[in-house]
Amino acid sequence: MASVTGDMSRHDSRPWLVLVCLMLAVLIPAATYRLTQAAAMARLQDTAAVAAQTRALALDSLLDRQRAVAAVLAVDQQVVEALRSRALADVAVSAKLDLLRDETQSSVIYLLDAGGRAIAASNWDQPVSFVGHDYGFREYFREALASGTGQEYGLGTVSGRPGLYLAHDVRADGQTMGVIVVKVEFDALEAAWARDPAGTYVTDETGQVIISSQPQLRFQPLPPVPDGGLVQAPVRRTDWRLAVQVPTSAAGRVAALAAGTALLATLLAGVAAALISARLRRAARRTRAEAAYRADLERAVAARTSALSDEMRERQAAEQRLAQLQSDLVQANKLATLGQVTAGFAHEVNQPLATIRLLAENGAGMLQDKAPPVRENLDRIVGMTDRIGQITSELRSFSRKATGAVQAVSLRDAVEASMMLTASRRRASGMAFDLPPIPPNLCVRAEAVRLEQILVNLLTNAHDAQEGRPDPRIRIALDEGPAAIDLTISDNGPGISAEMAAQLFTPFATDKPQGLGLGLVISRDIARDFGGELDVLPPAEGRGAAFRLTLPRAA
Structure with missing residues (x-):
């Protein structure tokens, strides 16, 4: 019964196969016709x-010779x-x-006096x-008298x-004596x-045909042509344009020949596909007769399914381990960065502590003498201790492991915290x-600790790049x-060399002697986790390095 049902489904699929073949027999020649016609039109237009350019140059050369x-x-x-003698019919001239005229192949050359005779x-x-x-x-005579040529x-x-009349004034003793005219x-x-x-x-400038391979079109508008069927070139020192008509019918003939060839190839491919399909159906009938083979195949599929399930569980476990390793790597990079700012932290803490001690000693002395400034010194001691608390709070926040929760974060707070963590190196140099x-209300979609990690990495790299330079500046x-x-x-x-720019975001690629080559890689991964991007830009002044951090805006 199952075999009969299978035979019926196979018979039902044959009309669909015929329909697909017919559609291909129409679509392939049509596509071939369009593509071939476009290619042929491009060649014909070239x-x-x-x-057009050659003929425009030839016409330009002819006009230059007559001018x-x-x-x-x-x-x-x-x-x-x-012209001075005003002798009519000067035979010698x-x-x-x-x-x-005979040597220059012009039509006629004649001389007019100042009155136009x-x-x-x-x-x-x-x-x-x-x-x-x-x-x-005549217009050319008036133009020549007015501007010298016409x-x-x-x-x-x-x-x-x-024809074209080219006129040039004849001057003597500072006066215009007449006009020489060359007709071409x-x-x-x-x-x-x-x-x-x-x-x-x-x-000409009005769009009327004045010179043509079809003289009957002269002094008429340019005949209409299909799109892409006309190529134009300007004629120098005139308002004329030379146009050459593209023989679009030739492109149609080439496209029709290609479409016919494609149709023949499609029909041959259809016949071959039909023969192959018949052979495959015979092979399928023999395969269905091998019931034992099918049973073995089902058992093999079941075993393979079980193996794939185990493999998927192992892959999920490996992905979880990879995620944990990436999180640990981010934390390790943060701790490495924290080590770089430790010296700055010591400088920031030692100075307030020294001041606290000095002011406390002064305060003790003043208390003995009951001097009035005691209150002022004690207030300054309180301010210094507040500053120490702020610095240690930023360091504790920076070293804390990220929670991974992306939310609205104040961009100004993140920038100020990163600047405080790197302030000592900036002041030292x-x-x-x-x-x-x-703006204080400008927020981005990020996680505060990891956003500070990106900014500290970028500021630290900017500090390192300008070590020992006379004009260090961060913008x-x-x-x-x-x-x-x-x-x-x-x-x-x-700046960044071309070799380093090509592998800037590759793990362990660095040009720092003590660098690990992981800071920018981790920073880009963090930015992408936020839905943003980190990339390198060419600097505006042509020097130094520039990095652009793109973050999604939060409501």
């Missing part, structure tokens, strides 16, 4: 970008003399302009000669052919671009200390966020 022609003719003595032109001997025509109304793209009034037509350039199937367009104002910066508080502790020490 090619079009190179073509140079106008600039050279503007200082030609024969041109200046022709016209012949010279015709020779230059053409007195010489390279086409002087042709029916469409410009000589005698008035061009004072240019305008438009249709010729005589020839009716479009781009028929050859457009014919060269037309041999490329990708369309090439040059648009004349170390400057920059501490920002910390604490506070940055309040809505969810977290950043406390940055930096120093003026020699």
Whole structure:
């Protein structure tokens, strides 16, 4: 009966297998098509970008050559003399302009007097000669008179052919005598671009096409193209932009070919999977017939389950031992740090004790003499004893083992306690200390003893790093966020080497001769237990070391 039920479930699963195969046969070619099309479009856009830059440089070179022609003719003595004489149809100058036009491959070169009338032109001997025509109304003529140079793209009034007019003023004796004009037509350039199937367009500042591989688009807006189907490059010293159209249809053909290949591969994989599935079903039938093997397997599974249970219990015990060892390691590090501040504690206690003794002796002497200052000395003795009690209280609190309870802790109290524990070393070395104002109600999620452990570790490291330096200084910066508080502790020490920075939070890695290399590791673990972080930062002034302690903000 169980065998019949198993056969029915296997037959029921076959339609799902067919459905999955059909979904893969659709999804894989579709994904292949999109990825291949994107890659092909990227390659085509790169090619079009190179073509656009190359063609923009070629156009720029052509325009520079024609501008140079106008600039050279503007200082030609024969041109200046022709303007002085105002002789209409100066054949010698016209012949010279015709020779230059042929050498520079410009369309036409002509000379205008100060009123805009053409007195010489390279086409002087042709029916469409410009000589005698008035061009004072043209924009390029007015620009050249006003600023020395001018240019305008438009249709010729005589020839009716479009082109770019480049104008340059001709000056003599400090006065503008006239304007030399070079007209450039781009028929050859457009014919060269037309041999490329990708369309090439040059648009002016209004967005109209002025030069194109498709001349019928001239003086029309740029035709619409799909997204990513156009690559543009600027033309230097003009408001023009050269655009090259990306052949997106080629990317579609490549993507379709790749999708077809993926579909064929998916179908072949489906056939192979069907054959493998049939073989596996035959093997499964033989396996189900081996009842004895199944019984042995069940016994082996039961034995293995029992062994895993024992292993899990051993692992839990090991984890508990590890947690205890970590707690002991934290306490050991705190005691080691406590040893470092013992000298400071002795200094802080001995000075008040000496003062107490002196004042007590003075007080005794004054009592004998019944002098009035006795009360004042006794008050100072009380103040000194209070100070000793405060110092010993902070040391006892620091050496106490942490409870592990995370709660709201006053950040200012923790910083002040840590500063008191390290105050003697700071005063002994004349170390400057920059501490920002910390609001008394600013609290973080932490445990007071372990938070002081982190701060003492960081302050002690800052002290050690500046041992023997002429300008020791410790800076604490506070940055309040809505969810977290950043406390940055930096120093003026020699900084941290690249090798040490890479392994700074690795156990037993230290550059101190007497260090264990555990303080920063334990401090980071404590910060992470609070839900915060401890990391090293590059110092703002490019010197010393800087550590940032991030703690979650408490309500």
